[in-house]
Amino acid sequence: MSKPNVLIVFYSRTRSTEILANAIAAGAVAEGAEVRLRRARELVGPEVMQQVPGWFDSAEAMNAKYEKPTEADAEWADAIIFGTPTRFGSISSELKAYIDGLGGLWFAGKLNGKAGSVFGSTSSRHGGNESTLLSIYAPMAHLGLIIVPLGYADPSMFKAGTPYGATHVSVHDTLVPDDDHLAVAEYQGRRVASVARSLRCVPSVTEAA
Template structure:
């Protein structure tokens, strides 16, 4: 049986972050973790979604994917969060979910969980690093242990973002390529390794 539990929780409009989330989930599973892949609830009105073909198509394709709940946060040893950038910040959909975690935070149930994050932006300087660090600000409040990918693997010298995996989608027209998929796979694998070490260490303390 897997000795570690990982929740990959994300928001994606046109599918880029979803593709990265899937790759993260697969990598965590291959590293021996039990995984829950969860999307957060959509907040945008149907008219807005319908006005963008890529957004509408992705919403239809992922309509049966389970939505994230607070139980997923409490269940997991490792939290992997992904969001597209919105003016250098995570999307409101993910932020709204994070904001509901107050009861778990207040009860100390998020302390010592390992956490890592990733993103996608429409343009090369669309706020990838600030989006990741904005998500990470939540982890500081929760008392989590942050695990960035750094440059701890050769793929990072190609991907180039030590804060977390990021992708440039060219306004949703370009899906993540092999470099980005390999980068998020490494990030998830590294996070599983660290989370397992933390869990083992705490259990024997």
């Protein structure tokens, strides 16, 4: 049986979301998946980024590590997992710009039936982790992705995360994801890869006939 292809597209400014992305990738690989990790790019120039301490340098470092996501990545994938920091209770503009750029694949029906999942992080407690993840469910439904939530099907879920996807609260960038949050992220990678593999094995009506 061939490996399921899992695309993890994330935006991260101060590494919290990046760390979760890597844990999800590790879980997917453990489940036998082929993984592509991609970082969405900034929509503003260096002059704006340099007004926020550390933003420009962090972006430069992460962009050197991760390729920019493309339409070809989404077409290649059997599952797409989106990750974002919270921006006023919703998705970051950087990740949303990538999703908005998938219109050509959407129009051609090339995303229908792929697995989809989400994860994210926020700086402040009660800063909108759950509302952010749920805000991504809507465009995933429009793209035709089969949304894969986490539920409570793994013991890690009773210690951290949300039933909608892995999360983390950095408390104004003073904390990185701990073992409990990373365990949820790894479980998410395993779960999505498993679902993607199962979806690939289900024959269509015409194939079954």
